[in-house]
Amino acid sequence: MTRATSQLLAHAADGGRITADEALRLYTDAPLHALGEAADAVRGRRYPDNIATYIIDRNINYTNVCVTACKFCAFYRAPKHEEGWTHDLEEILRRCAEAVDLGATQIMLQGGHSPELGMDWYEATFAAIKQQFPQLVLHSLGASEVVHISRTSNLDFATVISRLKQAGLDSFAGAGAEILVRRPRTAIAPLKESGEIWLEVMETAHGLGIESTATFMMGTGETNAERIEHLRMIRDVQDRTGGFRSFIPWTYQPENNHLRGKTQATSLEYLRMIAVARLFFDNVNHLQGSWLTTGKDIGQLTLHFGADDLGSVMLEENVVSSAGARHRSNRGELIDLIRGAGRVPAQRDTLYRHLVVHEDPAHDPVDDRVHSHFASTALNLLPAAAAS
Numbered sequence: 001m002t003r004a005t006s007q008l009l010a011h012a013a014d015g016g017r018i019t020a021d022e023a024l025r026l027y028t029d030a031p032l033h034a035l036g037e038a039a040d041a042v043r044g045r046r047y048p049d050n051i052a053t054y055i056i057d058r059n060i061n062y063t064n065v066c067v068t069a070c071k072f073c074a075f076y077r078a079p080k081h082e083e084g085w086t087h088d089l090e091e092i093l094r095r096c097a098e099a100v101d102l103g104a105t106q107i108m109l110q111g112g113h114s115p116e117l118g119m120d121w122y123e124a125t126f127a128a129i130k131q132q133f134p135q136l137v138l139h140s141l142g143a144s145e146v147v148h149i150s151r152t153s154n155l156d157f158a159t160v161i162s163r164l165k166q167a168g169l170d171s172f173a174g175a176g177a178e179i180l181v182r183r184p185r186t187a188i189a190p191l192k193e194s195g196e197i198w199l200e201v202m203e204t205a206h207g208l209g210i211e212s213t214a215t216f217m218m219g220t221g222e223t224n225a226e227r228i229e230h231l232r233m234i235r236d237v238q239d240r241t242g243g244f245r246s247f248i249p250w251t252y253q254p255e256n257n258h259l260r261g262k263t264q265a266t267s268l269e270y271l272r273m274i275a276v277a278r279l280f281f282d283n284v285n286h287l288q289g290s291w292l293t294t295g296k297d298i299g300q301l302t303l304h305f306g307a308d309d310l311g312s313v314m315l316e317e318n319v320v321s322s323a324g325a326r327h328r329s330n331r332g333e334l335i336d337l338i339r340g341a342g343r344v345p346a347q348r349d350t351l352y353r354h355l356v357v358h359e360d361p362a363h364d365p366v367d368d369r370v371h372s373h374f375a376s377t378a379l380n381l382l383p384a385a386a387a388s
């Protein structure tokens with residue numbers, strides 16, 4: 001390691017702000033172990049209780065009908081396609097009831113951009129869920145859905161967000177960010193809103209009291225500099241709003257989509273991204289490692305590279321799994337992964353408050369029913385459809 005790189009790492013490990021150029025230098029040049037150590041030092045200072053968290057939630061993919069046709073997406077079907085489907089309210093409520101029964105605290109409603117679904121549909125759906133399950137946090141939709149509803153119903157962004165909030169939305173998921181930088185975003189999602197619009201919607205939401213997370217899908221052909229530019233765009237907004245609770249990078253899944261996996265991020269690139277994100281985002285509290293797209297071993301390693309959260313057991317997920325994510329987990333396994341990394345596991349809620357701290361392995365939950373159910377697995381939770 002050159003002296004300049006080592007000094008820069010020490011500066012970042014001490015909590016000093018680094019520029020995008022410096023982050024790029026660390027991403028490309030810093031030795032892997034030193035990079036991980038520096039990020040872990042920052043993580044340890046932020047969370048001296050040594051706790052790493054997970055959440056129990058359920059994705060409900062309410063429709064696969066979508067007009068946006070992203071090239072990396074294996075989930076969507078064009079309007080009028082014979083395999084298109086949209087769940088009715090009864091089915092959505094049934095899935096919420098199952099989630100509650102399994103101890104979920106959060107619902108992520110995520111779906112395609114169906115021309116049939118406008119403001120009224122979202123308001124009615126959110127209001128019905130909140131009325132029947134007031135204990136469930138609706139951490140759902142995101143900037144892309146706001147843009148879609150705004151087009152479908154001819155409303156401005158602030159009105160869409162305010163009406164969703166009024167209907168029961170608690171916070172936005174950070175999906176749809178993919179990569180915010182213009183060149184690679186246009187290459188993989190030419191019909192999606194620009195990165196600048198994605199950020200504008202999130203900034204508007206934060207101003208209206210709806211916080212969110214921010215995500216990054218790595219590995220669709222972006223350059224290293226574009227990866228870091230994605231982080232910079234988010235950090236600039238965060239400096240103004242403070243509304244991003246967490247940063248969640250994950251890797252593009254190559255199956256069944258138009259990109260055909262010609263490019264992919266490696267596990268080491270993913271770990272480097274986790275570490276650099278922890279060093280670069282001095283203004284974002286939480287960093288989530290993905291076991292879903294990178295596997296449980298890499299998921300566990302992220303806890304040594306700056307991550308403080310492993311996300312969700314995911315009682316249901318269909319979008320990423322449609323594109324080839326084969327990894328499954330359950331509550332006991334996530335607890336074991338966290339404990340195996342030398343951390344104290346804790347179940348959290350959407351606001352990252354600790355609900356259950358698993359201090360003693362003798363009292364870990366056993367034989368629970370809380371495990372992943374995806375479209376391509378045995379679907380005892382999802383009897384209704386092969387693709388949903």
Ligand code: SF4
Nearest residue numbers: 066068069070073112
């Ligand atoms: S990623 Fe979302 S917006 Fe893009 S095609 Fe798939 S469902 Fe539609």
